[in-house]
Amino acid sequence: MQTQYEVIVVGGGITGAAIGYGLAKRGVKVCVMDSVPTHSRASRANMGLVWCQSKALGCPAYVRWGFESSRLYGALASDIMETAGIDIGYHASGGVIPCLGEAELAQRSTMIDKLRAETADGIYPAKTLSRSELQELLPNVEFGPEVSGGIWCSEDGIASPLLLMFGLRRSFVRRGGTLLTECRVREVRRDGGGYALTTSLGVFGCEKLVLAAGLGTRALGLQLGADIPVYPNRSQVLLLERIPDILPMPLLGIARTKGGTVMIGAAHENAGMDMTLRPEIMSQNAAWAMRVWPKLASLRVIRFWTGLRVWPKDAYPIYDRLPGHDNVYVFAMHSALTLAAALERHMPGFVCGEPLHPDAEPMKLSRFDNGGKGFAGFAACAPQSSSKAER
Template identity: 65%
Template sequence: MNASFDVIVVGGGVTGAAVGYGLAKKGVRTCIVDAVPTFSRASRANMGLIWCQSKALGCPPFVRWGFASSRAYGALAAELKEASGIDTGYAATGGIIPCLGEEELAQRALFIDKLRAETEDGVYPASMLSRAELEKKLPKVPFGPEVSGGTWSEMDGYVDPLHLIFAFRKAFTRAGGTLLAGERVSAVTPSGGGYRLDCGERVLECGKLVLASGLGTRKLALQLGADIPVFPNKSQVLLLERIPADVLPIPLLGIARTFGGTVMIGAAHDQAGMDRDLHPETLAANADWAARVWPELARKRILRFWTGLRVWPKDAYPIYDRIPGHENAFVFVMHSAVSLAAILERTLPDYVLGQPLPPDAALFTLSRFADGDGFKGSAASSPHATAPAKAEAAS
């Protein structure tokens, strides 16, 4: 079946699903085409943290962008529940980064002070916790002897990533959108001011095109003459047996209880190209860190482990832009898309429809790569680096 749409979104991970839903609910005739993920599985492999704190020193707009998404999440979760009938498991729990040793605690405090100094009003919604305060927040977690305290932000939270995508997709189709799941776009060609997409036996046409195809974006954009600097960043995740909800009601960066009650441990960052092999030494290092934070975890059964490839722009900040030379083709790639989903859904559809990007997103265009590497600093936060500004991330 050939078909024509106002907008086609290639990619139905969290980014494409959020943008597609936002468009469909505005009455725009929208199609999402989403291939069965092979390598590009970030939206299915992640930890579901809505993580805002201790990120992006040197880039206040990204800090504000993340907090804005966090503030919008409650309304989004309620709207999706209403529109799709699916509970995303969203919980405004706050979040904690545990620290091992006094040096790490001092580094974290310094990092938050620096982030605070970069705000316009001197208010940064995160604070330090002593060990006693940490224990008060999580009285059922017997922390290891090395744990010195941590950082706390009420702006962090949790959402179940699979339920989030399903909710977006169902709400999208209920709003009149067309979802072509399990179909791969193989060719993109400009055609009469819009685009023609080859998709298996089908030919699809659209006035506007959105590439939200994660690590598949580069290949598609090259067909339109643009090299989008986005690369895989590998993580490995361990899944442990279920624990009761009241044991870990607040996620720790790197250790989180899932919607279903299992415990996820994940923090690794490797620039290893498309390698998806499991490396036991990396898993062991993550597990060792988690057991130093919470020794009881060492006695829990491991249910599963997997690798996931993050969608990692060259400087770790998002890319929201038109494809150079293409007024009607857009590219949206980023890590932390789960955290950002609420602000993506709220703002990027208007951008596709011709509005400017919101001020805090306006600098995340491709022009920053004109002289090479993009922004300095890190858009990410790391659970167990002694130098928190390192370009590592668990979320």
């Protein structure tokens, strides 16, 4: 006899673990299945930025959704601490986009003005800082001569990605969820009123299925007759040796981790599932970082890695039921670390039959009915070092 659950979540990265945890808290009999990641490992490769500002011009719902998550983060961090005894290293520190030259500062400043104009109340928690204001905010950072100022946002912050993911997973288990690691879902099919999953650990059944498998989501969706437009988007991260606590908040592209090491990363590349490290991209990122903060040049490089972002075709998240399957739910997005608190709080309700949160409502698959394009360009301000992207 196959083991039966009310809900099976495929994918135990940040997305699946957050939604699984929220379901377990509601008393749902839920199992999260995760295979050992090889390519699909965004939750293990990321920079840990809770980053809301300067994103999604033209889509106020997404902007609100990001800020909603940021405002829920403190509660999620406390909850994980209490339930799992894990400090996810969350700091509601605010964050800064450093700008090189007056033109970049003006461009980013204009974007903030436009984002503010799109909010219902005209309030957008970011402001333009002159170089001297930036220096006052971060007195221990010796900025390079080209730095003209920055964009500061009070709702940005930082958390440890691995501690978040493992904290969510442990909390999930402590609230009664079943976590099957090293469990690859090979086949998904309808089975009576529910679904049967053939996995590396045997066959399991469920009433409801959640696809939160990152870049594995598309292949699973195809088995159920739906092409979920999610693609890889490559990035590279450079890890430098430890520094003292002189960077109390992340800069977009440069962040000090909980342990004191420094991460540099920003690039966006369309390279399919190719994880090859490209030294020219790495040096481009490093050169930009040294223009921002020249002293970084004296730090030793400890490690570097590539990671593949989970990138919906139009860059906005996908939150929906699968077409033709009322009991299959799909959650795919980049910035899942930023959005984790909103996912944990609001998405379990959706899986349990409640309506989507109003700010998540536009993120349904039906937006791709316009010839597969989805929403118009996801306008975001990436650091200058960023290579060509789908942005």
